Amino acid sequence: MGRLTGKRVLVTQSTDYMGPAITALFKEEGADVTDVPGIVPFGSEFENYVTNLTDFDVIIANLAHDPCNASVAKIQNEDWHNLFDTMVHPLMALVRHFAPKMAAQGHGKIIAVTSAAPLKGLPGSTAYCAARGAQNAFIKAAGLEFAPQNLQINAIAQNYVSNPVYYPDALVETERFQKHLSRNVPIGRVARAEEQAEFALFLASDHSDFFVGQIFPFSGGWAVNA
Amino acid sequence: MGRLTGKRVLVTQSTDYMGPAITALFKEEGADVTDVPGIVPFGSEFENYVTNLTDFDVIIANLAHDPCNASVAKIQNEDWHNLFDTMVHPLMALVRHFAPKMAAQGHGKIIAVTSAAPLKGLPGSTAYCAARGAQNAFIKAAGLEFAPQNLQINAIAQNYVSNPVYYPDALVETERFQKHLSRNVPIGRVARAEEQAEFALFLASDHSDFFVGQIFPFSGGWAVNA
Amino acid sequence: MGRLTGKRVLVTQSTDYMGPAITALFKEEGADVTDVPGIVPFGSEFENYVTNLTDFDVIIANLAHDPCNASVAKIQNEDWHNLFDTMVHPLMALVRHFAPKMAAQGHGKIIAVTSAAPLKGLPGSTAYCAARGAQNAFIKAAGLEFAPQNLQINAIAQNYVSNPVYYPDALVETERFQKHLSRNVPIGRVARAEEQAEFALFLASDHSDFFVGQIFPFSGGWAVNA
Amino acid sequence: MGRLTGKRVLVTQSTDYMGPAITALFKEEGADVTDVPGIVPFGSEFENYVTNLTDFDVIIANLAHDPCNASVAKIQNEDWHNLFDTMVHPLMALVRHFAPKMAAQGHGKIIAVTSAAPLKGLPGSTAYCAARGAQNAFIKAAGLEFAPQNLQINAIAQNYVSNPVYYPDALVETERFQKHLSRNVPIGRVARAEEQAEFALFLASDHSDFFVGQIFPFSGGWAVNA
Numbered sequence: 001m002g003r004l005t006g007k008r009v010l011v012t013q014s015t016d017y018m019g020p021a022i023t024a025l026f027k028e029e030g031a032d033v034t035d036v037p038g039i040v041p042f043g044s045e046f047e048n049y050v051t052n053l054t055d056f057d058v059i060i061a062n063l064a065h066d067p068c069n070a071s072v073a074k075i076q077n078e079d080w081h082n083l084f085d086t087m088v089h090p091l092m093a094l095v096r097h098f099a100p101k102m103a104a105q106g107h108g109k110i111i112a113v114t115s116a117a118p119l120k121g122l123p124g125s126t127a128y129c130a131a132r133g134a135q136n137a138f139i140k141a142a143g144l145e146f147a148p149q150n151l152q153i154n155a156i157a158q159n160y161v162s163n164p165v166y167y168p169d170a171l172v173e174t175e176r177f178q179k180h181l182s183r184n185v186p187i188g189r190v191a192r193a194e195e196q197a198e199f200a201l202f203l204a205s206d207h208s209d210f211f212v213g214q215i216f217p218f219s220g221g222w223a224v225n226a
Numbered sequence: 227m228g229r230l231t232g233k234r235v236l237v238t239q240s241t242d243y244m245g246p247a248i249t250a251l252f253k254e255e256g257a258d259v260t261d262v263p264g265i266v267p268f269g270s271e272f273e274n275y276v277t278n279l280t281d282f283d284v285i286i287a288n289l290a291h292d293p294c295n296a297s298v299a300k301i302q303n304e305d306w307h308n309l310f311d312t313m314v315h316p317l318m319a320l321v322r323h324f325a326p327k328m329a330a331q332g333h334g335k336i337i338a339v340t341s342a343a344p345l346k347g348l349p350g351s352t353a354y355c356a357a358r359g360a361q362n363a364f365i366k367a368a369g370l371e372f373a374p375q376n377l378q379i380n381a382i383a384q385n386y387v388s389n390p391v392y393y394p395d396a397l398v399e400t401e402r403f404q405k406h407l408s409r410n411v412p413i414g415r416v417a418r419a420e421e422q423a424e425f426a427l428f429l430a431s432d433h434s435d436f437f438v439g440q441i442f443p444f445s446g447g448w449a450v451n452a
Numbered sequence: 453m454g455r456l457t458g459k460r461v462l463v464t465q466s467t468d469y470m471g472p473a474i475t476a477l478f479k480e481e482g483a484d485v486t487d488v489p490g491i492v493p494f495g496s497e498f499e500n501y502v503t504n505l506t507d508f509d510v511i512i513a514n515l516a517h518d519p520c521n522a523s524v525a526k527i528q529n530e531d532w533h534n535l536f537d538t539m540v541h542p543l544m545a546l547v548r549h550f551a552p553k554m555a556a557q558g559h560g561k562i563i564a565v566t567s568a569a570p571l572k573g574l575p576g577s578t579a580y581c582a583a584r585g586a587q588n589a590f591i592k593a594a595g596l597e598f599a600p601q602n603l604q605i606n607a608i609a610q611n612y613v614s615n616p617v618y619y620p621d622a623l624v625e626t627e628r629f630q631k632h633l634s635r636n637v638p639i640g641r642v643a644r645a646e647e648q649a650e651f652a653l654f655l656a657s658d659h660s661d662f663f664v665g666q667i668f669p670f671s672g673g674w675a676v677n678a
Numbered sequence: 679m680g681r682l683t684g685k686r687v688l689v690t691q692s693t694d695y696m697g698p699a700i701t702a703l704f705k706e707e708g709a710d711v712t713d714v715p716g717i718v719p720f721g722s723e724f725e726n727y728v729t730n731l732t733d734f735d736v737i738i739a740n741l742a743h744d745p746c747n748a749s750v751a752k753i754q755n756e757d758w759h760n761l762f763d764t765m766v767h768p769l770m771a772l773v774r775h776f777a778p779k780m781a782a783q784g785h786g787k788i789i790a791v792t793s794a795a796p797l798k799g800l801p802g803s804t805a806y807c808a809a810r811g812a813q814n815a816f817i818k819a820a821g822l823e824f825a826p827q828n829l830q831i832n833a834i835a836q837n838y839v840s841n842p843v844y845y846p847d848a849l850v851e852t853e854r855f856q857k858h859l860s861r862n863v864p865i866g867r868v869a870r871a872e873e874q875a876e877f878a879l880f881l882a883s884d885h886s887d888f889f890v891g892q893i894f895p896f897s898g899g900w901a902v903n904a
Contacts, residue, residue, distance in 0.1 A: 072326070092306060096301055119903070123371035125367065130363050145350065147638035188600045207647070208651075210613075213676050221666075225903040345677070373865045412826065412890055413826065417888040436877075438864055439864065440895065444888060544753065569819075582770065587808075589796035592796070593803065598750070
């Protein structure tokens with residue numbers, strides 16, 4: 001018996017960010033995972049996207065984009081909009097589409113994989129902070145809105161979790177990055193993606209029913225407020 | 227001698243939200259106020275907007291829109307985008323345009339008038355929370371980015387401040403709203419817009435130089451965290 | 453194989469607050485639980501208290517006292533000191549005693565069961581807020597201090613969890629309390645102590661290694677910031 | 679006409695911490711300042727302390743003690759208790775004594791000068807964080823309790839403000855400390871005590887009436903959450 005046996009789970013952007021680790025762990029633990037690779041579209045295309053996606057117990061709203069790091073003076077409009085178009089607007093569309101259905105079925109979990117960056121404020125990543133901040137704020141409010149209907153919506157606001165785009169091994173192993181870690185991340189290391197997936201599993205399980213609208217920092221002590 | 231004598235101040239959307247109260251107080255206190263009514267445009271029109279707007283000591287980034295209150299299930303795409311188009315994207319454009327100029331001149335203040343809603347999470351106002359949350363996150367990160375250049379960027383995250391759109395007198399005076407106030411707002415009343423303008427004045431003055439990247443709740447105790 | 457097989461766990465004040473639920477679940481899941489009833493003493497008596505308490509993987513610093521609710525004007529010195537003497541000073545003594553030993557053994561977890569009250573600020577419970585606030589602040593700082601030594605110290609800042617002192621069934625079942633819940637607690641119910649124990653179990657397990665110095669609100673959406 | 683003309687102000691521990699700067703500025707601005715040097719006692723001596731202290735509009739609860747920095751393993755019981763005895767218990771006694779009198783007179787302000795340390799969590803200063811955290815939590819809750827009675831209680835949670843005990847000039851001027859500042863404090867400098875006094879003046883003035891129960895970080899961007 002796996003820890004998620006019988007759970008029907010949707011993982012979006014399944015080959016990016018935390019998608020692979022969550023998909024792998026959840027399958028291993030008996031979940032019936034529908035893993036959909038690629039950007040979640042917004043607007044008219046969204047209806048096609050969800051056409052055959054029905055009957056889930058858990059949605060992993062895993063939405064990611066290159067952080068487009070740049071000083072404020074050099075933010076490109078295109079980068080700015082790409083961040084909102086891929087991470088913010090589709091998150092609303094996903095919650096708007098699935099949350100009422102889950103409420104109607106009497107239970108459900110939505111777990112957004114977001115970022116701890118807006119909790120601290122990250123110079124040089126202000127566009128990313130804005131978009132991830134919009135996600136966190138939306139999840140907090142939506143989590144409180146659906147709380148009375150036995151639907152739990154929360155976010156994992158992570159940083160310093162291994163993944164090929166933000167923290168590839170080749171970067172993490174450099175002396176410079178190790179020094180950065182020891183100065184900035186109390187725990188002094190980058191998390192394995194599997195560790196993040198284990199927390200996602202806790203939130204996806206029936207054991208997390210009392211958490212709603214929470215933005216959980218997951219960053220080795222880098223950000224401890226939310 | 228007024229408290230802002232000699233300060234050149236830009237107030238955006240000057241006839242909306244906190245625009246009238248801030249403009250009035252700042253003028254009374256000797257500031258040289260350029261008050262520009264109307265939505266701040268984004269994209270190619272932004273360049274026209276700022277063509278003749280130069281040499282400011284203080285920017286009041288006062289950006290507001292009807293909150294488009296609706297349950298998550300009923301969020302309209304058009305409303306969602308209007309909130310981001312009028313409040314979020316122009317805020318970035320304003321900071322991207324003016325902050326480097328202020329840094330070059332060796333000093334400056336940018337004060338964004340935002341909302342406390344995303345600090346609490348407000349069911350029924352999730353779209354508004356998302357947009358205001360993006361603003362707050364952007365200001366926090368941008369404030370930290372420009373901190374070393376003697377430029378102070380902060381936000382007033384308000385709620386329960388009198389204004390004709392959100393809290394018109396006719397609404398505030400009802401028995402139902404008074405009961406709501408006594409239950410939800412520790413101070414038990416709505417602030418006059420002039421009180422908010424006084425805090426904006428403090429932030430616009432040289433006395434606030436040690437505050438950067440802060441999101442100040444201004445809500446009579448409704449939200450006390452940021 | 454239980455989920456905590458092989459873990460040596462100390463539960464303080466084991467017959468109070470979350471002690472019974474955590475002890476029961478942890479034993480059921482294979483932990484070797486040393487459950488010590490009664491107040492944890494401070495000062496010279498502390499040494500006796502810990503004499504035979506050695507070799508733990510997990511410490512559940514479960515410290516509780518009647519909240520001594522009273523308006524500020526009516527706080528009794530004796531109540532004030534009792535709160536600090538039973539909840540704050542012993543927490544420091546426990547961490548000061550056990551954390552260095554755990555660091556020396558190369559791993560360990562300390563989980564403080566505290567309160568969400570100081571996160572919100574609770575009129576009429578200001579003494580309790582002060583004492584629980586001291587606990588949360590100590591855990592945050594101590595968690596960051598021990599983070600580099602593979603020791604994870606965190607707190608569960610709870611409210612609205614069933615227990616015979618704060619939320620006895622007879623109180624919870626009243627119409628008045630149910631109305632209070634529907635107005636103040638988004639999730640609209642009180643948690644079973646077992647739900648809290650499940651989160652404590654997650655924090656006690658190896659799956660939580662990336663969390664340090666965190667104050668987790670556990671309150672059904674009542675407090676979502678920390 | 680000074681900015682505080684007619685205000686009767688009590689400043690505790692007036693020759694320590696922010697006492698001198700606040701006393702000087704407030705007198706300069708026309709306040710009638712009663713500045714009382716020395717530790718505020720707790721318990722039976724407190725009654726003597728306040729015997730002749732009556733009729734204030736503003737209380738500056740300026741309570742300070744050497745931070746007793748030490749790793750958790752080396753916290754001395756005496757240091758721990760000194761921190762609580764000088765900063766935490768007297769703060770409660772001051773608020774318990776003066777707040778009801780101010781409420782009875784129909785208005786008042788209490789401004790606690792605390793610390794931003796507990797907002798971040800400071801390894802090596804865990805005892806100080808615990809005591810300052812108790813202060814912040816008490817002020818938040820007491821501020822909300824007295825909010826409906828036109829009494830505003832708030833805290834300035836500061837760090838990196840010049841003062842002879844924590845940040846003497848001789849320390850601040852060292853190359854090592856300057857490097858520390860540039861790495862850890864976004865604004866890159868230590869505040870003059872006068873800047874802090876200006877914010878205290880704002881909070882002491884009638885312009886701050888809508889702020890209650892707030893913990894204002896004042897730390898040059900070091901801590902931006904509360």
